[in-house]
Amino acid sequence: MRVGLDVGGTKIDALALGPDDEIVARTRIPTGWGDHAVVTAVHDAIDALAAEGGFATADVVSVGIGIPGLVDAEGGRVLHAVNLGVADLDLASAVRTRLLVPVAVENDVKAAALGAGSLRGDAHSMAYLNLGTGVAAGIVIDGRLWRGARGTAGEIGHLSVDPGGRVCGCRQRGCIETFCGGGAVARAWGRGGALPILDIFDLAEAGDPLAAELRAGIAYGAASAVRCLVLSADVETVVIGGGVTALGDRLLGDLVRRLRLEGEGSAFIGSLRLDERIELLPAGSPAAALGAALVGAARMNAHEGAIHG
Template sequence: MKVGLDVGGTKTDAVAVDAAGEIVGRVRLTTGWGTDAVTATVLAAVGALGTDAGVDVAAVRSVGIGIPGQIEPGSGRVVHAVNLGVDELDLVAATQPTLGVPVGVENDVKAAALGAFALHGGSGSMAYLNLGTGIAAGIVSEGSLWRGARGTAGEVGHISVDPNGPLCRCGQRGCIEALAGGGSIAERWGRPGPLPVRDVFDAAEHGDELARVLRGDLARGVAAAVRVLVLTADVDEVVLGGGVTALGDRLMADVRAELAASAEASPFMRSLRLDERVELLPTGSPAAALGAALIGAARGAEGALAHG
């Protein structure tokens, strides 16, 4: 049995996975704020799988954690997880002694990429494009993550595609994230509401001019990210996930239309059939938690090999 946790800014999703790869238990907890509270949330989530989901926690052999922020290669140290109030935290050191099993830690988007790959059949190559407050991708080929030389492979959110576009928090203009990130859209919309991106889509359908611009920018940004991922990594497909994808068919119709329109003038782009190579991760999918479980299991296997 292996456990995986997707530690998000508001909720932590935890799953238990059996030897056959089936999810046999799942719980969701509110994520605490700050270093100590995040650690406590991780421990509580593993315990809740036993008390609330009926999982035999004594059978758990590894725990994997997907979490926002940068993960120092080869370690369990998380830095700059600003949405969690964490500047620096060694999650392995903080949790492994209590859990008593190997613990693996990975960036949440990269964990989700592995999980989405497994849910999608686990063969070929795939890019997982996370559309949330920000935008980033994870690239997987035959079950292995491609991290790049410095771990930044997939950071497509900060590729500028419009030098005259809106200012991005990274300092450039017209980045994919500035066009299509949920945080940027909410800021440019500037009107209160629990789901600003949905409000933008609704208002656009009623003729609001600003909303129409923002909705168009979102499609333009996502389509640009899809093109970048296919043209640079030539993945078989790009799977979209993250909070913005709750828009479902409305989002996909816009993105596919943008991809089709951009291919009209280019036989080469038409030959890539990009609109057929993009799809949506089902809402509520446990991809990130499942991917984290796989990362934890790999850490456990490494430990077993190291100890003979």
């Protein structure tokens, strides 16, 4: 059994892959706060998977963990995960104290990119664009993550597309994230609510001017992200996921219209057919946990290769 865990700010989505790459078990449990609680939750998720799938934890041969924030994938350390209260945690070693198997740790968006490529059956040339509290992407070329020279490939949320725009958390102005990141949009909305993005879409249709402005901004930011990914990496497909995509066809429709509008104003941009190169990740997709499982399995294979080599 190869285990994959998508550790989020409130929950862990966990799955186990059997020998034939089928998902044998999948479960969700709450995430803890702080180093000890996160490690405990990871172990609890693995135990819950074993109970759900009817296998023993001794049957686990690898563990992959996708987690938000700055990750040292080579060393298995989480260096900065503010939403989890983690500043510097050797997560791989902590998990190996109970399970003596290879453990890999990866940024959650990068793991989701691998999982999305696997689910599509086409990881030749694609990007996964995550529109969540923040905005980031993972780029997969020929089945492998493209990290760039220093691991920041895909951090498009902090590309400025409006130098006079709102101040971003990175202290630049007009970053893509200020337009279509859930956290930044909620702050600009300023009216609270359990689901601010949904309220914005609903009230924009009812004629609220601020809601209409923010809704148009979401499409502008997402379109800018798609354009940047295609122009910089020339990926064939941009798969869009994250919490904001719960809006489904309403978001997709706005984005397609924005991309077509930009294409009409530029023959060059129009020739890229950006509106035909996007798709939404299906709701409830296991992409992130699946990608984490694949990362863990790759670490296992590398470990075995080192032993036998």
